[in-house]
Amino acid sequence: MTLDPAFRTALDAELPALIELYEHFHRHPELSMQEHRTAETIEERLRGYGLEPFRCGGTGVVAVIENGDGPVVAFRADTDGLPIEEQTGLPYSSEATGTLPDGTSTPVMHGCGHDTHITSALGAAKLLTEHRDRWNGTAIMIFQPGEETSAGAAAMLDDGFWDRVPRPEAIYGQHVWPGVAGTVNITPGTAMAMADSLEVIVHGQQAHGSQPENSIDPIVLGAYMITRLQTVVSREISGRDTAVLTIGVFQGGLKENIIPASARFTINIRTYDEAVREKVLAAVDRIIRAEAQASGAPDPEIRPMYDFPQVVNDADLTESLIGALGDELGADAVNVTLPVTGSEDFGRFGDAIGVPYVFWFFGGYSQAKVDDPESVLSNHSPFFGPDEVGTTLGTGVRAALTALLGHLGAR
Template identity: 60%
Template sequence: MSTSAGTSPSTQTSVPQVPEIPAEVRERMLEVYQHLHSHPELSMQEHRTAEFIETQLDRLGIEHVRCGGTGVVGILRNGDGPVVGFRADSDALPIEEESEVPYRSTARGTLPDGTEVPVMHGCGHDTHVTALLTAAEVLAADTARWSGTVVLIFQPGEETGAGAAAMVEDGLWDKAPHPEIVYGQHVMPGLAGTVSLVSGPVMAYADSWKVTLFGEQSHGSQPQDSIDPIVQGAHIITRLQGIVSREVAPLRSAVVTVGTFHAGLKENIIPDRAEFTLNVRTMDDDVREQVLAAIRRIILAEAQASGAPEPQIEELYTFPKNLNDPEATQALTEALHSTLGEENVLETEPKMGSEDFGHLPTALGVPSVFWFYGGFDQQTVDSGTMPVNHSPRFVPVPEPTLWTAARAALTAILSRVGHRP
């Protein structure tokens, strides 16, 4: 969760003169995107991706360091001036791609449990990396326009919530200069060429738990000799649905989803255990605490009601809330109006999706702004079948998606660094 504690440096923001992206850079941008899309890697396994990013930074003469295992931090220094951070995540998902593009992914990967899976950039992180590399190339080639330092954060492991925290724990802000603000962006279903922002809360907390229920195994014909964890689990999962509808105030936001349930090996055996996983989304600290406490209360109470041993609750991961600094968001909105056109800069609503981006600015107590850009042409938008993130068909059109993302990144960075006459 980013914070706006203290005085925001937004008074230093100005509407920048953003240079055009030269034709040869746009050609290279497309090549980079197609390469990344064809060679996706799972979270915290982005070894070839990190090497590719390092090769691109070497080509541009930008110093860089590894951080958080497969994270890469580029440091573009250009004299005295403000320090600005910009983050792009690099990991892909265990999805089999269903698109027909010539650069579609046929990659395979291995999950931590050893399962081999297809891999795809089904959330568009390949466009994030491409846009930031393109912005870095433009900035490196036009140093007479600006002064300061840009910290280019190519972060691994966003999909598992591990990457940003890993970079911070590995000394990100010891290895790189401290920015006065950190920016980030994400491709979403929407019209390519547009961006959308919201001030204040922008993305939700996410908490995921694995719950193991214990019982007493018995023959299916002798239920009196069992403690049935499946029945116990059914009561828990049904009762969990009442938290949002009956415990959370109607004008507050929360989502409780049970995503998996596993128990037993044969239809005539009552098993001795069952396991389910759940995911919780909330926008406010107090609602988060309320919902998580209610979930724990229900799990323990239903186990007791079943005469079962106490369940095991394992916290899998937590994503922080993502908060846009109001002053910095307003300043960036005005700058984007100038570079992209007011009609292409939209106001959006907070999303119940989650991001670990907030760990990066929070570690320094500096403000942040995170926004979205569309990835599909008008025909797809109007079709009613536009792919969503994590779909096997989520493949943004390269243009004007990449151009818009790169221009938005340049706008944000150049609105903060020093300008030279």
């Protein structure tokens, strides 16, 4: 399937405006579930297209594009930024700040490319509204907050999302990544891992740094816990299985000559299999509590922060979309890939009502940038910023329209 030439012509004309809009979103990122200005801009654009958006889940925005009888299909884009200080050097770099849940002020940037997701979805929505004579049915455009904390999809579902829109026959979503602009990566079946994030509070006994014998040092204890946790994947999980365990935060103490009363660290776990997940979580709990007992320390606190479901692409929808994207973008531009250990809450929408879905990745960089060994291109990096913005957004819009119109069809 290839797009009707009317869509391609309209996209070429719209691209400069989309690039400008992308730069606006990049300059003004907001933290998860705090996307107030972002939501207002999305609503303003959608109203300008003649649509009537509504809020769902706080800062979530939804637009239902109705165009007569026919199939119903949904498309989701996420909208939140990250607590990262941008270092891209781009002329439209973020200088935004935000407030974390603990009250801490932090720089904020779109270090995961959600600005491209918003812009691509808005571009697709505009072209659909302008060319109603080319399709029939209903397209549901979902602008979801809070993906980075796994709070957004759940918040929209808790706010009665599926009671407020028609039930679709399929749901689609996409994510920019550090691949070559103009290409997409898509995975049949299991596409993304489950994730669990935990906060650990290590309790000790405070003392002067000159009198360690009067302390139970939570920093030393935490260091032993973290070191031992590195053996969970290497020594408790079979080489045939996949698990990733990362310590992302370690905090303890305020002064070099004071042994503190407590320390804190966080754990992020990625798995594909529920049995492996349960084994890793049990091992983490066992090791943390045993190390505390070995040090004569009070029982530590292990607090779940949030979790992500597995993303499992529907086999039939994926096969059909691979062919359609190959027709539209070129067969060489579509790569069928293995699962990634990243995680997404996108799957919650389909899982909640038993509707199949597909999620894919599209590239954001020039071939030269991808081939440069000194480039730092990974998502969640302060250097993340596509250098082929026009091609990236064009591919995002074309891929979104290809998926949607594969259901909505032609008049």
